[in-house]
Amino acid sequence: MKEKTIDYMLRATWMAVTKMYNEEAGKKDSTMATGFALISIDPEEGTPSTALGPKMGMEATSLSRTLKNMEEKGLIERRPNPLDGRSVLIHLTDFGREMREYSKGVVLQFDEAVKAAISEEDLQTFKRVANTILDLVSSKKIYSTEKI
Structure with a gap:
């Protein structure tokens, strides 16, 4: 294809960014999805599990798998929502807060590199x-x- 389509440019760019983030996350035995989830969880109040999917643009199945892995790694814990007994709040553990800061740093470093260029x-x-x-x-x- 002599001329690249807008679709191609969007996909190729996002795939390159995804690969870069996954390589960085891999240094901490993590993934981009985990980093994105960590950044999306309110570090003080926690976040309802039902609000995370739409916030992250993830399907329920993928989100469930990501949260299960995060729980197994000790990044998050699930607590009953005191305002709604039917729902669960996702809270960061101390390790989760530490990894959240790392993830934020990775995103901000990318942002600064782009802004500089x-x-x-x-x-x-x-x-x-x-x-x-x-x-x-x-x-x-x-x-x-x-x-x-």
Whole structure:
């Protein structure tokens, strides 16, 4: 393909970022999904398990597997939600807090490297383009049966 499609550029970039994050996480015997979950859990109040999936954009099955592995590694613990006896809050253990800080550092280091290599104007353009694509996809206008 002489010209790369927008889809190709998005997938190739995200796959490269995913690989990079998984390599970094692997240094701590972890994964990108675990790091993302650690960052998504409120370190003070905990987070309802039902809120994590939508927050992370993960399917329930994948999230359940990730949380099970995190619990086995001593990163999290499940506690009954005092406000709703039917639900469970996911809390970080001390080790989980430590790994959360490591994960945040990895993300911030990536962010700083990108900011150092790309002008502020280009970053703002990228954000506008990415938000427009997200809006197009979220609004389901791309493959709508109605003519635009």
